[in-house]
Every structure is written in C-alpha cells, then in structure tokens.
Amino acid sequence: MSDVAALTSDSHAVVVGGGLAGLRGAEAMRDAGFEGRLTIVGNEPHRPYDRPPLSKHVLTGLLPPDVTRLPSDLDGDVEWRLGVGAASLDRGARTLRLTDGTTLRYDALLIATGTRARPWIHPEEERLPGVFSIRSRDDAASLRAALVARPKRVVVIGAGFIGCEVAAVCRELDLPVCLIDPSPSPLGRVIGSAVGGLIGAVHEGWGVEMRLGAEVAHLEAKGGRFVGVRLKDGGRIEAQVAVVALGAVRNTEWLDGSGLSADSGGIDCDERGFVTDAFGQPDPRIAAAGDVARFPHPLYGGRRIALEHWGHAVAQARHAGRLLAGDASGPVYGAVPNFWSTQGDMVVKSVGLTEGADAVAIVQGDPAERRFVALYGRAGRCVAAVSVDSARWLPAYGHLIETAAPFPPAEAVTDRPSRKIDILDPGFA
Numbered sequence: 001m002s003d004v005a006a007l008t009s010d011s012h013a014v015v016v017g018g019g020l021a022g023l024r025g026a027e028a029m030r031d032a033g034f035e036g037r038l039t040i041v042g043n044e045p046h047r048p049y050d051r052p053p054l055s056k057h058v059l060t061g062l063l064p065p066d067v068t069r070l071p072s073d074l075d076g077d078v079e080w081r082l083g084v085g086a087a088s089l090d091r092g093a094r095t096l097r098l099t100d101g102t103t104l105r106y107d108a109l110l111i112a113t114g115t116r117a118r119p120w121i122h123p124e125e126e127r128l129p130g131v132f133s134i135r136s137r138d139d140a141a142s143l144r145a146a147l148v149a150r151p152k153r154v155v156v157i158g159a160g161f162i163g164c165e166v167a168a169v170c171r172e173l174d175l176p177v178c179l180i181d182p183s184p185s186p187l188g189r190v191i192g193s194a195v196g197g198l199i200g201a202v203h204e205g206w207g208v209e210m211r212l213g214a215e216v217a218h219l220e221a222k223g224g225r226f227v228g229v230r231l232k233d234g235g236r237i238e239a240q241v242a243v244v245a246l247g248a249v250r251n252t253e254w255l256d257g258s259g260l261s262a263d264s265g266g267i268d269c270d271e272r273g274f275v276t277d278a279f280g281q282p283d284p285r286i287a288a289a290g291d292v293a294r295f296p297h298p299l300y301g302g303r304r305i306a307l308e309h310w311g312h313a314v315a316q317a318r319h320a321g322r323l324l325a326g327d328a329s330g331p332v333y334g335a336v337p338n339f340w341s342t343q344g345d346m347v348v349k350s351v352g353l354t355e356g357a358d359a360v361a362i363v364q365g366d367p368a369e370r371r372f373v374a375l376y377g378r379a380g381r382c383v384a385a386v387s388v389d390s391a392r393w394l395p396a397y398g399h400l401i402e403t404a405a406p407f408p409p410a411e412a413v414t415d416r417p418s419r420k421i422d423i424l425d426p427g428f429a
C-alpha cells in the first residue's frame, strides 16, 4: 500500500475526532477540491470548540463555555455524527464500527482523536465531588461553578502549563490556591527549573502557595466529599476543590486490533502524514493529525514526536486534509513547534523543543522586570526559546532554531549586545 488513493465525487471521507484538528482537516479536504461525502464523527455532544480559553477566560468568567465554538465555513457540507465515538477500525473492509453499533465505510480516513486528561491514580478518589480535571468544555463549566462557590482553598495537583494557568485564575478570583508538584519549580519538566523558577516567583508574588518537591498520595474525603490532600511525606493540605492537572493521555485505544502502530504515546505516521502499521508500512487511505499524531520531525533528525500545541494541530491537520484529498505536492510537514500559555496577565510563549537541552541563557530582557527570552541549547545548537511577555522577539529565535544555529549564538541577539550572557544548567530533573 504505497500509492496515494485518489478520491472522486463518489468517495466517502471520514474524520474521527470532532476537535480542532478534525475540523481544520475536514476544511482542508474541501479546500483541496474534494466534493464527495464527508462525515465527522465526534464523541462529544458539541460541535468543535476551542480548548485554550477553558483554563483561562472560561474559568475567570470572562467567557461563557458555549462561546468557544470554532468558526468554520463547513456546515451543511458535512454529516455530523456527534455524541458517538469510533469503537474500532477494520482496515481490510475499510470500515469503522461506532459506539452506537453502526458501521461507516470510508475511502479516506483522518484520525484526530486528540488526548484526554491523565486520570488521578486512584479512580474512586477522582470521582469525589470537589475533584476536577480540565479537558472539555463541560469540565471547564463544572470547575467554574465550583470556583464561583468560593471554596476556602483550591489545590492544583501538577504544575505544568494547565496547572499554572488554573492557579493564576484562582488568584485573579482572589481564591487561596496551593500548587503541588514533585519538581523543584513549576513547569520544571517542560522548560526546566532555571526558567521555571523565574515563572514560579511571579506566581508567588500573586500569592500562589507552592508545595514543590511534594507528591500527593491520596485525596481525602469526609461525608462523601473531597476535603483535602494527604502528601507522601505525611503532610496534609485542607481544601474544598482539587484540580488534577497531570498532563494528557492520547486517545488511541479504539485502534487496538487495527494493525496500526499506536499506543498511549500516539499513532505513528510516516514523514508524509500517513499512518503506519506495525511493520512501518504506510496506509495511504489514512492520515492522522493533532495531539494524537506521532510523526518524524525533520527538524529533529526524523525523531518521532507528538505535540500538544494548538498551532501544530491546525497546521498538521491542514496538511493531512490536503494529503487525503490527493494533494501530496506540498513539502513534508515539519513546522517549528510553538506554544503559548496565558497565566494571569503574564504570557509565556515557546518555540522549538526544550527536550534534551543541556544549556540555557537569558538572551533578552531581564527576569527582574518580568520580561525576558531564554534560549536553550543542546550539544552546541539552538533548540528552543521561551519568552515571558516578550513574544515579539520569538520569530528571530525561531529562525535560529530552524537553522540549528550554534549555541550560544555567534552574533549577539540580545537587546544589550555588550551584556555578557551567562550559560546556565536548564535544571531538568
């Protein structure tokens, strides 16, 4: 199976996953001229909506959850199968079995099933009233209602991007909040403790209580409700609301038995975007995009990576949609990863991948002024940059990363060229 399947106006294209990547992929098929039947299968009851506001403006109350619907010119042009999921895939018969027992035959299939919130380790504790996670619009609406009830304290378990955003919202709402993470700083696993510590200091300035180097053992209940957390060191923190923010798990279980190469780290794709089977052979009728896709990134020597970034979901879905519609003329997909996070009035942005970085330097601005850019190096090359309230400088660093420029950069890129740049250990645990 190596040739791209040609779709005609009699063909049926199916998208599994009614999120950002599913929607943008379906649009791209139409833009590429596909005129046949197009079905989007989504297991949530809602039309595709935007997730970034869920942990920000929806929680502060600035936006109601239902205004997050994504704009699209697809409408009557698509058959929507909402509130029903794909349960299994038979590639030989080219059919999908859905959770309502029906089957769908496809000529082309886009897999865009994204991720779900990583569950708390003890399922019975996670079900307690007062315990929340945040992935869907409905999750955000429930957490917002709990915050409006003004709990005496909120605990956020996990200081990644979403945990930090939720902690910042709590302080905006003037709610006491405690952020708990085993790392020595917030965002330690993603951007390292050297830069994570600078961001942590901003949170502390807002009044976020930090319990770093600490791990939660249990969520405690009284009268059937969540009342606090027990730490592994025996300590206890009383709270009425817990937000579990432990990252995400990819939605690939429904592909078990399909013969495709997929696991909790994503579904594998080749360099064009077609999914591959257990022997590495591409299936030219199926592509994947967005959070669920694991693909060889040309910028990282073809290493397979899966990204959970909004901009990536859009760009890769457009690429996959065109590919399935028969337009394989474009370049191999390999955009520089980029991400943003709004925490209170602070905007953190990143380009590239910090993974494996062995050095970092503040190359622009000043952390004391809460405006800076940190540039990360790996084996003497620029691999990533993180900005705090200085995003306008990032494209220049994106270029250094894209071209694997030497680290530290040969030419001064700082706003104060005479300043000596200190090379620091990024502090990845």
Ligand SMILES: Cc1cc2nc3c(=O)[nH]c(=O)nc-3n(C[C@H](O)[C@H](O)[C@H](O)COP(=O)(O)OP(=O)(O)OC[C@H]3O[C@@H](n4cnc5c(N)ncnc54)[C@H](O)[C@@H]3O)c2cc1C
Pocket (backbone or CB within 6 Å): 016, 017, 018, 019, 020, 021, 022, 041, 042, 043, 044, 050, 051, 052, 053, 054, 055, 084, 085, 086, 087, 112, 113, 114, 115, 116, 134, 135, 136, 162, 251, 254, 289, 290, 291, 292, 307, 308, 309, 310, 311, 313, 338, 339, 340, 341, 342
């Ligand atoms: C709270 C939150 C805040 C975020 N903030 C930012 C941010 O500030 N910046 C940023 O760059 N990124 C952010 N992201 C990440 C960004 O939203 C994701 O990268 C993006 O949503 C990925 O889109 P997707 O379509 O691949 O996956 P999803 O948005 O997860 O959509 C996948 C859809 O498929 C459905 N599905 C799953 N399994 C099946 C099945 N078997 N059958 C049918 N349907 C199925 C899911 O229910 C879901 O509706 C945030 C994410 C969250 C959750």
